[in-house]
Amino acid sequence: MWNSCNIWLSAVILCCLMILCLRRLWHQLQSSASSIRLFHCPTSARLGGVQGTHQTTGDDFTLIDLVKREVPALCERTGSFRQPWWLPCGNAQTMYCSLGDFSKTDPITYQRKFLHVPDRGILAIDITPPLTVRPATDGEPILLVLHGLTGGSHESYVRAALSVLTSSQTPASLPFRAVVLNSRGCNGSPVTTPKLYHAGTTDDIRHTILWICHTFPTSPIFGLGFSIGANALVKYVGEEGVNCPLSGIVSLANVWDFVRGSRHIENGSWMNRYVYDYVLGGALYSLLNIHRHIFLASGPEFRNPLSHLEELVGRKRFVRLREYDDLVTSPLYGFKDASHYYASISSDQFVDRVVIPCLAINSADDPIVGSHNLPLSQVSRSPWVIMALTGGGGHMGWFECVANGFGLRRWYVAPVQQFLTALMKHDVIARPRPKIRSGEKGAFFEDGRPDIGFTEIDCALFASGMGDSKLFSGWSLDILRKWFLGNGHTCP
Secondary structure (H helix, E strand, C coil), rough: HHHHHHHHHHHHHHHHHHHHHHHHHHHHHHHHHHHHEECCCCCCCCCCCCCCCCCCCCCCHHHHHHHHHHHHHHHCCCCCCCCCCCCCCHHHHHHHHCCCCCCCCCCCCCCEEECCCCCCCCCEEECCCCCCCCCCCCCCCEEEEEECCCCCCHHHHHHHHHHCCCCCCCCCEEEEEEEEEECCCCCCCCCCCCCCCCCCCCCCHHHHHHHHHHHCCCCCCEEEECHHHHHHHHHHHHHHHHHHCCCEEEEEEECCCCCHHHHHHHCCHHHHHHHHHCCCCCHHHHHHHHCHHHHHHHHHCCCCCCCHHHHHHHHHCCCHHHHHHHHHHHHHCCCCCHHHHHHCCCCHHHHHHCCCCEEEEEECCCCCCCCHHHHHHHHHHHEEEEEECCCCCCCCCCEEEECCCCCEECCCCCHHHHHHHHHHHHCCCCCCCCCCCEEEHHHHEECCCEEEEEEEEEEEEEECCCCCCCCCCCHHHHHHHHHHCCCCCCCC
């Protein structure tokens, strides 16, 4: 009897200890995930003195003042990010981006337009709300959106933001009209020349912005980039400098430094080396495989350095990210090798040249980027850039429970909306625009830049905006077998 009581007592004590340990662990996870740190230059850019009718104060204020005053989602007292208990780490948040079912979440309808550009390629841009549903109005804010790796306007992380930012239920200074640039070959974007895109492509952004300036001549333009789309967006803004036509941008889950980022993938955790490296390389490989007929059939008028392409797509089963960039990206775009490519396209080297309001949001547990690859020193020298670092969220996840405890939502939508609304509220929007000249057969070009232009192809297409995520389109059962057993939408 006494032994039985001892056993029960020991079991109760053990259970209590386990509960206390789990509770302590959970609180540590919660406190880490809910913490938000802001990094900025000590002499943040002054925004006072701009001409506008909606300024609430007559005195000068800085960019960091605007964030602390108008973006409560990022403030110490009012801002927090609390991830659900079943998505407690960066890997879980990241994988759920593709493995979760978002088929009925944030439905969006787009109007698709095709732009023929000077290098004979075609860009597919998706507009929401469609112009046929909500006609253009003078001065309406336009949001240029750049998606992540092999993604498109259909991605759940894009829809989560646009369902709020383009809604008529948003604050008075909104709603936005969004223009999503689908990268070449992605999400039904046709490939007509042996050219796709890479993480540092910025001329396609210029073509699209020229179309926006022509179509919405009185509208302020803002930018929102995800992952490698954020990298291209920041790089573009830095390249343009004082001539940048955008009034403000938000960078989400930017990779920033591809040199250190590649080392983080190749030499990092087991998940980095044996999951993400193959998944990211596989996503690019799958995109190339879809459009291989264009590369194999290209005529002599195009420079096609991929003479080994047929063998590559025919025999390769597993491709690491660096291997793909060595074999495909580098020769296709004139880089010596993957290392040269990574060093050339990294947006961290353009932070000092940003001269418009920029809010960058990253997660400390992002398994793709890594917390040590963030450009904190560059941000500390740039008056125009504010970086918010959350304790959790993974790579483009940031899933949190809604207030009633049922369902999930993307946390980043709130600070993005609040920041862009604040810029509109204070009329921090006046920017120079590229001069547009007309050409033959409906073509338009940037003055002095015959390589930047567009011809709108007359067609009316609508897309539901729904679809499977391509964040992990390189995922396959073959890769799973390789890891655990040791074995060595089609575009028109």
